[in-house]
Amino acid sequence: MFSLSSTVQPQVTVPLSHLINAFHSPKSTSSVSASVSQNQHRDVVPEHEAPSSEPVLSLRDLGLSELKIGQIDQLVDYLLPGFCKGKNISSHWRTSHVSAQSFFENKYGYIDVFSTLRSSCLYRRHSRTLKSICSDLQYWPVFIQTRGFKTLKSRTRRLQSTSERLAESQYIAPSFVKGFLLRDRGSDVETLDKLMKTKNIPEAHQDAFKTGFAEGFLKAQALTQKTNDSLRRTRLILFVLLLFGIYGLLKNPFLSVRFRTTTGLDSAVDPVQMKNVTFEHVKGVEEAKQELQEVVEFLKNPQKFTVLGGKLPKGILLVGPPGTGKTLLARAVAGEADVPFYYASGSEFDEMFVGVGASRIRNLFREAKANAPCVIFIDELDSVGGKRIESPMHPYSRQTINQLLAEMDGFKPNEGVIIIGATNFPEALDNALIRPGRFDMQVTVPRPDVKGRTEILKWYLNKIKFDQSVDPEIIARGTVGFSGAELENLVNQAALKAAVDGKEMVTMKELEFSKDKILMGPERRSVEIDNKNKTITAYHESGHAIIAYYTKDAMPINKATIMPRGPTLGHVSLLPENDRWNETRAQLLAQMDVSMGGRVAEELIFGTDHITTGASSDFDNATKIAKRMVTKFGMSEKLGVMTYSDTGKLSPETQSAIEQEIRILLRDSYERAKHILKTHAKEHKNLAEALLIYETLDAKEIQIVLEGKKLDLR
Numbered sequence: 001m002f003s004l005s006s007t008v009q010p011q012v013t014v015p016l017s018h019l020i021n022a023f024h025s026p027k028s029t030s031s032v033s034a035s036v037s038q039n040q041h042r043d044v045v046p047e048h049e050a051p052s053s054e055p056v057l058s059l060r061d062l063g064l065s066e067l068k069i070g071q072i073d074q075l076v077d078y079l080l081p082g083f084c085k086g087k088n089i090s091s092h093w094r095t096s097h098v099s100a101q102s103f104f105e106n107k108y109g110y111i112d113v114f115s116t117l118r119s120s121c122l123y124r125r126h127s128r129t130l131k132s133i134c135s136d137l138q139y140w141p142v143f144i145q146t147r148g149f150k151t152l153k154s155r156t157r158r159l160q161s162t163s164e165r166l167a168e169s170q171y172i173a174p175s176f177v178k179g180f181l182l183r184d185r186g187s188d189v190e191t192l193d194k195l196m197k198t199k200n201i202p203e204a205h206q207d208a209f210k211t212g213f214a215e216g217f218l219k220a221q222a223l224t225q226k227t228n229d230s231l232r233r234t235r236l237i238l239f240v241l242l243l244f245g246i247y248g249l250l251k252n253p254f255l256s257v258r259f260r261t262t263t264g265l266d267s268a269v270d271p272v273q274m275k276n277v278t279f280e281h282v283k284g285v286e287e288a289k290q291e292l293q294e295v296v297e298f299l300k301n302p303q304k305f306t307v308l309g310g311k312l313p314k315g316i317l318l319v320g321p322p323g324t325g326k327t328l329l330a331r332a333v334a335g336e337a338d339v340p341f342y343y344a345s346g347s348e349f350d351e352m353f354v355g356v357g358a359s360r361i362r363n364l365f366r367e368a369k370a371n372a373p374c375v376i377f378i379d380e381l382d383s384v385g386g387k388r389i390e391s392p393m394h395p396y397s398r399q400t401i402n403q404l405l406a407e408m409d410g411f412k413p414n415e416g417v418i419i420i421g422a423t424n425f426p427e428a429l430d431n432a433l434i435r436p437g438r439f440d441m442q443v444t445v446p447r448p449d450v451k452g453r454t455e456i457l458k459w460y461l462n463k464i465k466f467d468q469s470v471d472p473e474i475i476a477r478g479t480v481g482f483s484g485a486e487l488e489n490l491v492n493q494a495a496l497k498a499a500v501d502g503k504e505m506v507t508m509k510e511l512e513f514s515k516d517k518i519l520m521g522p523e524r525r526s527v528e529i530d531n532k533n534k535t536i537t538a539y540h541e542s543g544h545a546i547i548a549y550y551t552k553d554a555m556p557i558n559k560a561t562i563m564p565r566g567p568t569l570g571h572v573s574l575l576p577e578n579d580r581w582n583e584t585r586a587q588l589l590a591q592m593d594v595s596m597g598g599r600v601a602e603e604l605i606f607g608t609d610h611i612t613t614g615a616s617s618d619f620d621n622a623t624k625i626a627k628r629m630v631t632k633f634g635m636s637e638k639l640g641v642m643t644y645s646d647t648g649k650l651s652p653e654t655q656s657a658i659e660q661e662i663r664i665l666l667r668d669s670y671e672r673a674k675h676i677l678k679t680h681a682k683e684h685k686n687l688a689e690a691l692l693i694y695e696t697l698d699a700k701e702i703q704i705v706l707e708g709k710k711l712d713l714r
């Protein structure tokens with residue numbers, strides 16, 4: 001059933017009776033369409049109606065111009081009784097959700113009244129009149145109701161007409177908008193027109209289609225535009241963030257690895273130019289510097305060696321405790337020879353992916369050979385060249401070291417590439433690595449002696465402001481066993497302490513403070529200790545000091561304190577007057593006695609029921625010394641000089657014999673300590689009381705107290 005949309009009033013109205021008469025009297029219908037068409041603002045002739053030459057009936061003549069919305073339905077009901085009923089089509093359209101009789105009805109949601117009318121018997125009798133009315137009626141703007149979904153084509157049609165209308169609209173659209181709207185939409189419009197033709201859409205509906213198409217198209221365009229803009233913005237932001245991320249990774253010392261990863265697992269190695277490091281920067285290891293001097297000569301002038309036919313070692317192994325300057329020495333070799341320095345840490349080679357280590361070694365050697373003469377430095381060599389473990393659990397663990405061995409064999413000795421490896425554990429290295437032709441030159445880099453320490457301290461003191469009263473020698477004597485890195489740290493800590501105290505320069509006080517901090521741990525001033533515990537600690541630490549003071553072969557006392565530092569409540573630090581390369585039996589026994597001093601003091605002063613747990617670390621220390629004397633140093637009469645490396649695999653008899661010997665050594669030590677403290681009970685008491693007053697006493701002050709003199713008030 002067709003009806004006008006409630007928002008649209010027909011242009012002409014006519015009483016119903018006129019219309020009925022008109023249907024029953026075959027008069028000309030020319031003026032009907034003419035008047036109706038005048039009101040349509042468009043001269044479109046319905047495609048399916050060829051312009052007829054016959055006169056047409058005007059609705060006005062028929063007096064139908066007053067027709068209201070509902071009246072048309074009644075009219076059709078009247079004229080075509082049963083037409084609508086059988087179709088159970090209500091006076092208003094419903095969105096049909098069931099498939100209709102015809103494709104047209106299925107697609108547009110309403111029956112094609114005009115074709116129905118045309119097929120009705122009435123049409124045959126009044127075909128001309130009805131034809132013109134139908135075609136006139138078609139001019140009325142009728143909204144096409146759809147089935148709740150829009151077919152793309154219908155949307156396209158609507159859009160097309162809207163865009164034209166917008167373009168031709170009364171309001172002054174900017175030319176670019178017009179141009180945009182009228183731009184050649186190519187197939188869109190063609191499709192749209194073709195669709196309307198094929199679908200036989202009435203002329204009057206074409207506007208609606210085109211309007212809808214244009215609206216939808218513009219909306220879709222606007223939406224697409226918006227989406228594209230936001231997509232573009234998102235991509236730009238992500239790209240900028242990625243750039244920042246990459247820049248940060250390359251710049252961040254912790255994240256920027258020595259290996260610049262190029263593609264996949266392959267990675268290139270950047271040479272680290274070390275022009276500013278020379279042997280001048282390495283102090284206290286003269287022997288090592290001497291041995292490496294010839295390597296520098298070779299790198300400076302390889303020909304000199306090849307002419308003579310001499311062969312330089314391919315690999316040099318620097319062996320020494322941590323922080324003694326191995327890396328610094330390798331850098332100094334490259335700096336002295338002014339050649340590229342390739343740094344790689346053994347632990348960086350292997351990662352979770354199998355084969356990365358081997359490929360990195362290949363890259364490293366490839367780059368180095370291309371830039372010969374140069375130095376390749378592999379730090380922590382033991383972590384890549386450790387003993388190869390044959391285990392089904394780690395079938396690939398040997399890939400990296402095998403690659404390293406292959407690369408080292410892969411170039412001639414005088415090719416100008418020197419590989420320097422550094423390790424703290426030479427015994428952990430695979431033997432294949434240290435055989436001749438590989439790392440066959442070994443340079444020991446020991447902890448500096450008192451002279452080396454003095455040099456290192458002077459080197460780092462010159463980098464800060466220090467008081468002339470500072471004597472590096474004294475500090476050096478008080479820092480036996482310190483490595484270069486620890487000495488550097490000591491000077492640095494002293495400078496920080498002076499800065500915190502607002503001083504202009506570093507004095508001996510700050511240097512001593514930072515030495516104690518390194519030796520005994522940081523002071524824990526915040527710890528509140530009650531007097532009873534303080535007294536116990538004072539007598540315990542004095543016990544150690546008295547034994548050290550009155551035992552001939554014991555190390556000299558450096559300092560005694562009852563200030564909690566690190567994990568301990570008190571501490572007595574001893575330092576040899578110079579470096580001990582070897583220790584005698586008497587010295588080892590003296591160390592054990594000093595360790596017993598704390599517990600013995602508690603037992604003598606407070607009684608056996610009041611001894612404390614504070615002596616546990618002392619006993620650990622004493623037991624370790626006794627065990628090494630029995631199992632390593634052959635210092636037991638009963639067991640002789642045999643060494644016992646793995647006591648767990650020994651026979652029970654041997655094990656118990658070892659334990660017996662250790663027990664005897666400890667017992668004798670305890671008795672010796674008890675004897676000394678009983679003998680010097682007075683000095684013991686004086687020293688304990690002085691510690692309760694001054695908290696910390698250095699060697700000089702301890703001596704004054706034990707000699708019975710009064711200490712100056714601080």
Ligand SMILES: Nc1ncnc2c1ncn2[C@@H]1O[C@H](COP(=O)(O)OP(=O)(O)OP(=O)(O)O)[C@@H](O)[C@H]1O
Pocket residue numbers: 281282283284285320321322323324325326327328329379422423424456483484485486488
């Ligand atoms: N003999 C020395 N002379 C001057 N400075 C030293 C010396 N030894 C160590 N240092 C200082 O300590 C820092 C660390 O030293 P380096 O890294 O060379 O020690 P290392 O033996 O390689 O340690 P590790 O075995 O832990 O790698 C150096 O940068 C340097 O400042």
Ligand SMILES: [Zn+2]
Pocket residue numbers: 540544598599614615618
């Ligand atoms: Zn103790």
